[in-house]
Amino acid sequence: MVQGNDKMADLKRDRAEPVDHDGALRRRATYASVAVAATLIVAKLTAYLFTESVSILSSLIDSSSDLLASLVTLLGVRVALRPPDRSHRYGHGKAESLAALAQAAFVTGSAVFLSYEAINRLINPQQIQEGLAGIAVMILSIFLTVGLVAYQRHVIRRTGSMAIGADSLHYSGDLFMNLAVIAALVITNATGVGSVDPIFALGIAAFLVFGATRIAKGSLDTLMDRELPHADRKRIRDIVMAHPATRDMHDLRTRNAGSIVFIELHLELDSHLTLAAAHDITDAVEAQLMEAFPQAEVLVHQEPYGLSDERLDTRIAEAGRLRRGL
Template sequence: MENSHSGTVKRLALWSIPLSLGVMGLKLVAWWVTGSVALLSDGMESSVNVVAAIVAFAAISYAAKPADTTHPFGHHKAEYLSAVLEGVLIVVAALLIVKEALPAVFAPTAMEAPVLGLAINFLAGAINALWAYVLIRAGRRYRSPALSADGQHILSDVVTSAGVLVGLVLAIVTGYAVLDPLLAVLVALNILYQGWKVIAHSVDGLMDHAVEPSEAEAIQAAIAANGTGSLGVHDLKTRRAGSATFVDFHLVVPAAMPVGKAHEICDRLEEAIVAVQPGAQIAIHVEPETEKAHGIKVRIERIPR
């Protein structure tokens, strides 16, 4: 049974599909009425958004599956694979734009019905800007790499549209039709950079990156304040896999402490960590004080007598 967060993420990913189709349609109409190579390039970039939205929805749906015997830690990393693919698609879109724009640099042509085409493209860009904001904000809130990547991808499309509009206005005002394909090339270079950032971030996530420093500090503070009865914590490790957070550490207790008492401390620590890191999956190894400590250590706060 999926939780409310994963359900919200899936709904947002699903809505991206018809929205991206609608935006692509508007941009292709803008190209059709103007004949602008820059608007054609912008529409081609949006066609990649459609594929990316479908891939993101499939990855998010798969990542939401519960753990099973072959994937005991869950399927969370599927979102990173989707984000990597989106980054690759962004790069491909940029290369396709360059392919279409370069010939037009040497043989520029004047646009037809430029005002109508620009108005249609502006509407498509405005829709994209709003949706990119929604996806990026939701991606951060629900720690969804796929949603964040999809939002960043759409944001790069917004930058494309803005650049194209500026370039076409300049081409109309100055009469230099060559500005149309030249700006398309410049925008493609920016898209290449955005695609590289998405790929780099996603690959880093696949490498079991630790939580952010502020989150690590909150986890350590929760352990320090709620580990009363134990002698300390060491070898504290964290990792992020999609929307899931894993916390692992060794809890040192007096050698004579009963198992039941040590278990109570573990329960208290787990509740405290989940309070600052909702949904965290925690593994605690209890050991006697005679064991040698290593790794990251946390001192337990003492209650004054």
């Protein structure tokens, strides 16, 4: 009994230290993102003034939106790292999802403006000047972006941050966009065909909208408390049912709030157990779940096995039957 309680205490203490380290990683990732975006804005603005290329303009617009998005991410991560308080007892993790949703809005707005500029350039063609200068700036952009994305992916693997994941998706898209801009400049300089540049810009705008859609979907799933994937829910059930004292379980509910996972379930135990024994069994089950899901908050409600009561699982099944009958 005491050993089970000690294991729970050790788990919670061991998890507290990485959380602080993960928070520092997330903050550093947001600072790096802002610094890279600001550097690229200056470089691309200079290149655009020399070349007047709408493809470079598209990349400049995207970097400008990246800077705004990165600032939003920085703010979102700072808020998400705040501990629970009286008004937010589940913590502030969803601030990351809000930041990611704001990023999606920035990217979509950038794509709309870029499409307008590209269509205008198709109607009123304009020769690109100093193409080599533009290519040099785009190569610099690629090197900086590769370094940033590599660091962001390291942070995402360690922390699971949704906001940094959305930011990384931006910059991963930028790599393809920068390559497309270089291709547009090379082809235009080689052929003299002015329509190549705005056509590439329209393709980049479509790519931005695609990325924004993915970001928005992931953010809305979190904000709407979408359940964890089926594989994770099955894993949770397997862990709970593996304990020898478990008779059954029901009403499993899961959700994601930033890098924190919330797991709630009803654990069915033999009715003759004492309260202390049921408590120790529950502690053991919670410890196993927290080992499998290190950033999880686990809440287990004990019930006598075979108790007939109203259940969420039953209501969900009935609602499903009604929808299928319509």
